[in-house]
Amino acid sequence: MSADDVEELERLGEEQFWNRDFQNALSTYLQLWKRKPETRLKRRIAEILEKLGRDDEAVAAYKSVFNDYVANGDMVMAMTACSSILALEPSQVDVKLWLSNLFAAGGLGYNVQQSPKPDKVPPSDVLV
Numbered sequence: 040m041s042a043d044d045v046e047e048l049e050r051l052g053e054e055q056f057w058n059r060d061f062q063n064a065l066s067t068y069l070q071l072w073k074r075k076p077e078t079r080l081k082r083r084i085a086e087i088l089e090k091l092g093r094d095d096e097a098v099a100a101y102k103s104v105f106n107d108y109v110a111n112g113d114m115v116m117a118m119t120a121c122s123s124i125l126a127l128e129p130s131q132v133d134v135k136l137w138l139s140n141l142f143a144a145g146g147l148g149y150n151v152q153q154s155p156k157p158d159k160v161p162p163s164d165v166l167v
Contacts, residue, residue: 065088078104105137
């Protein structure tokens, strides 16, 4: 698949998303993510799963997104992933702990090596 094809697929996925055609958007984004496994695409997949009411899969995807952000040292975006999880499942104690640790460290400049790392969350079955 050429760069132009990937760009067209992403344009299509965004169009489907904004037209609220979430089932087709999910299919498009999964195809795109398999060719270009970027965190931003995984996050969009999580958002689509949430829109489809597939909350368990959305939470698993958001946890995987959280792990990606932490691994890349992007603590502010890790906080947003935690917030998305808690909006879906407020009882997620582990996520509350992750979020409180991130807030306590001030987000930016957080030393990931010194932080308690969350258990690695397997990607949602959708993302396999």
